[in-house]
Amino acid sequence: MPNTVALPLVWAGPILRRVLRDRVSLWLAVRETVRVRLELVWEPQPPLESLLEPNHRQPSAQTYILEPGDPSCRLLRAGSALYYVLIDLRLTQPLPAEHWIAYSLALQPLAEPEQPWQDSAAWAPDLCYPGQSSPGFKVPAQVHSLLHGSCRKPHHPGGDGLARADQLLADLLAGSPSPTTPNQATASAQDADTMPAWPSLLMLSGDQVYMDDVAGPKLRAIHALIERLGLPDEALPELTQSGVVDARSLYAHRDGYYRRERLLPRQRHNAALLEVLFGGVEKPIFTSANAHNHLISLGEMLAMYLLVFSPAPWQGLDLDPPASLTKAQRARFAQERATLDAFIAALPAVRRLLAHLPVAMIFDDHDVTDDWNLSRAWEEVAYGHALSRRVIGNALIGYLIHQGWGNRPEAFSDDLLAGLQRSLDDPGSAEHEACVQRLLRFGDWHYDWPTTPPLVVIDSRTHRWRSESAASKPSGLLDWEALTDLQQRLRGLPAVLLVSPAPIFGVKLIESIQRVFTWLGYPLMVDAENWMAHPGAAHTLLNIFRHPQTPEHFVILSGDVHYSFVYDVELRGRSQGPEVWQITSSGVRNAFPERLLAVLDRLDHWLFASSSPLNVFTRRRRLRILPRKPEGAASGRRLLNGSGIGLVELDADGRPWRIRELLADGPAVSFTQ
Numbered sequence: 001m002p003n004t005v006a007l008p009l010v011w012a013g014p015i016l017r018r019v020l021r022d023r024v025s026l027w028l029a030v031r032e033t034v035r036v037r038l039e040l041v042w043e044p045q046p047p048l049e050s051l052l053e054p055n056h057r058q059p060s061a062q063t064y065i066l067e068p069g070d071p072s073c074r075l076l077r078a079g080s081a082l083y084y085v086l087i088d089l090r091l092t093q094p095l096p097a098e099h100w101i102a103y104s105l106a107l108q109p110l111a112e113p114e115q116p117w118q119d120s121a122a123w124a125p126d127l128c129y130p131g132q133s134s135p136g137f138k139v140p141a142q143v144h145s146l147l148h149g150s151c152r153k154p155h156h157p158g159g160d161g162l163a164r165a166d167q168l169l170a171d172l173l174a175g176s177p178s179p180t181t182p183n184q185a186t187a188s189a190q191d192a193d194t195m196p197a198w199p200s201l202l203m204l205s206g207d208q209v210y211m212d213d214v215a216g217p218k219l220r221a222i223h224a225l226i227e228r229l230g231l232p233d234e235a236l237p238e239l240t241q242s243g244v245v246d247a248r249s250l251y252a253h254r255d256g257y258y259r260r261e262r263l264l265p266r267q268r269h270n271a272a273l274l275e276v277l278f279g280g281v282e283k284p285i286f287t288s289a290n291a292h293n294h295l296i297s298l299g300e301m302l303a304m305y306l307l308v309f310s311p312a313p314w315q316g317l318d319l320d321p322p323a324s325l326t327k328a329q330r331a332r333f334a335q336e337r338a339t340l341d342a343f344i345a346a347l348p349a350v351r352r353l354l355a356h357l358p359v360a361m362i363f364d365d366h367d368v369t370d371d372w373n374l375s376r377a378w379e380e381v382a383y384g385h386a387l388s389r390r391v392i393g394n395a396l397i398g399y400l401i402h403q404g405w406g407n408r409p410e411a412f413s414d415d416l417l418a419g420l421q422r423s424l425d426d427p428g429s430a431e432h433e434a435c436v437q438r439l440l441r442f443g444d445w446h447y448d449w450p451t452t453p454p455l456v457v458i459d460s461r462t463h464r465w466r467s468e469s470a471a472s473k474p475s476g477l478l479d480w481e482a483l484t485d486l487q488q489r490l491r492g493l494p495a496v497l498l499v500s501p502a503p504i505f506g507v508k509l510i511e512s513i514q515r516v517f518t519w520l521g522y523p524l525m526v527d528a529e530n531w532m533a534h535p536g537a538a539h540t541l542l543n544i545f546r547h548p549q550t551p552e553h554f555v556i557l558s559g560d561v562h563y564s565f566v567y568d569v570e571l572r573g574r575s576q577g578p579e580v581w582q583i584t585s586s587g588v589r590n591a592f593p594e595r596l597l598a599v600l601d602r603l604d605h606w607l608f609a610s611s612s613p614l615n616v617f618t619r620r621r622r623l624r625i626l627p628r629k630p631e632g633a634a635s636g637r638r639l640l641n642g643s644g645i646g647l648v649e650l651d652a653d654g655r656p657w658r659i660r661e662l663l664a665d666g667p668a669v670s671f672t673q
Contacts (some may be wrong), residue, residue: 007031007081007228010123012310012351014105014135017406018449019358021094021139025406028085029306030107036066036073036085037106037117042099064089068110074417076401078302078424080230084401088409097141102134124312126348127355129173135355140200142452143497145649147357148203150364150501150559151587154308154343155215155336159664161588161645165202166349168647168662169356172198196649200451202357205559206364206501207587208403209308211301211395212286213366214293215336216257216329217319222295222303223251224317231299235428237386238265246428247297257322258292258329265387286369286388294369296391298427301398309354309402311347343589360449361403362457364501364560368395373464374529377471383440393436397423400439407457408447453495453553453654458486460501465537474529476537477502483540487547495553495654503558504531504541505567505582505625507639509604542622545578546571553579553654557646559586563597564640564661566628566671581656585646589664592641601639628659628671640669
């Protein structure tokens with residue numbers, strides 16, 4: 001990087017995370033060690049006698065000065081110019097619910113205490129919405145509306161659903177959102193144009209980053225940013241035959257761009273197992289078809305997150321193609337660069353959105369690698385190889401810092417964070433390997449938020465129910481212990497927002513195709529992971545819905561599949577069974593091949609209609625699935641394709657009365673019964 005490029009004080013953030021009346025969590029990535037001043041300001045609810053004298057009311061405020069290393073202000077050092085600030089602040093007085101809470105976040109470099117405080121107007125001048133002098137948020141008394149989505153691939157052509165969500169917030173602040181939400185029973189066509197309530201949260205249900213599918217210009221930006229951040233080198237195991245011994249030699253290797261599948265680990269022994277898995281003797285452990293630029297080092301993964309969350313790290317980066325590229329690779333690089341420019345242009349809006357809504361996150365496969373933990377055979381091979389284990393561990397470190405911590409800060413002990421710091425100080429060391437091993441065994445990625453209805457988020461990646469009959473068969477998405485724990489988390493709740501990264505009730509035709517390929521011994525070829533793929537997990541999960549002490553209203557929020565749909569689910573033979581809605585929004589910036597999806601959608605509609613006898617052959621035969629139709633869709637279409645963000649509006653009992661997909665490059669599409 002040219003020495004003339006000034007490093008920004010803040011690389012990314014603030015990202016608002018879990019927000020309660022008495023507790024606020026925020027995340028920042030900064031250039032150096034800083035102290036933090038957080039001020040929370042709101043207009044108090046006036047007493048009746050002062051309604052005629054509004055000018056006499058004084059706003060309420062709380063101010064906190066946080067030193068790095070305080071229990072409420074954790075600091076992690078990742079490089080000479082990269083520090084993470086993890087704020088989890090217990091408030092001296094509770095915040096009022098349903099009020100606009102303006103917040104001012106000011107920073108002061110610790111090395112320059114004589115310098116004045118710098119608030120967001122200095123380091124993120126575009127962080128506020130028009131007419132606002134500071135960012136803000138609301139603590140919901142009840143969830144009346146929420147945004148949700150998954151699968152945000154930077155080099156996918158088309159718009160960004162998070163930028164579309166930012167536009168929604170701008171519209172709400174500029175207009176006059178309705179203070180009340182209609183009941184489902186009264187919702188009608190006249191409600192079509194009503195403004196939604198301010199969203200209570202943004203749920204990102206997986207694939208916030210694509211570690212296994214990276215555009216060439218994005219990889220170039222990652223390597224340039226690593227130098228700017230001063231991230232330390234990392235010794236890499238079992239790559240010495242290719243001449244790669246550490247991260248720096250990886251970045252300069254002739255196969256470092258568009259040919260990384262040659263460097264990724266392959267397994268020579270256990271040939272019989274690999275033949276069952278892949279139909280060959282020696283095949284890659286990482287099975288993504290787009291692994292030509294699969295990220296490997298810890299530095300690459302840390303830089304990736306900053307580049308998808310914020311515009312600041314992109315400033316001044318060299319995005320010219322490496323000299324080693326072939327003519328064909330240069331053409332591909334140029335094409336990806338054009339698509340990536342549109343992604344970068346939307347990042348100020350994305351950063352603004354993430355500063356205004358409580359953001360809940362959970363991983364899916366691409367946050368680590370394609371087919372992560374899909375089967376017992378995959379796990380045995382992947383975790384038995386030092387390099388593939390390191391790649392998975394590095395992705396989990398990146399997830400912990402940038403996503404996992406803010407979901408439930410108390411789940412990550414001081415001891416765990418101290419071990420994480422030691423691994424950041426010396427990547428490739430024994431301390432790094434110890435941290436990786438600990439995170440591979442970590443069992444508390446799932447979490448609940450005490451909203452109304454409660455948000456219950458499951459980890460369907462690391463609690464797998466592994467097949468005992470054949471190692472190559474897909475694992476269940478939750479094992480018996482995790483499903484039992486889920487049932488206990490749900491007991492006694494009248495309603496729940498249940499987040500499952502993969503849809504619990506998916507498209508039956510696609511699930512049937514996956515079952516056929518699994519029977520033939522090729523589950524990885526069709527990404528055969530769905531809730532019904534494992535008999536034990538499917539049977540146990542469906543029994544949870546039938547249990548008399550679990551919620552009366554299940555709103556299931558999912559993503560993963562790169563198309564959006566809504567199902568109303570009824571239990572056959574039970575007049576007083578729970579109400580279940582499967583609401584899938586995917587992708588935020590991704591889509592399914594349109595022609596193929598159209599064929600699959602129509603075939604599923606014909607073959608698996610609610611009265612079809614073929615339903616007898618599915619694991620859901622005791623349920624009645626009623627697909628909703630996307631507004632304006634052709635006859636027989638139930639699946640909506642296109643990048644966007646889901647918007648769900650709930651009544652006082654937790655029932656969704658309006659479900660829409662806000663298309664990034666189009667209108668808001670309602671799903672109608």
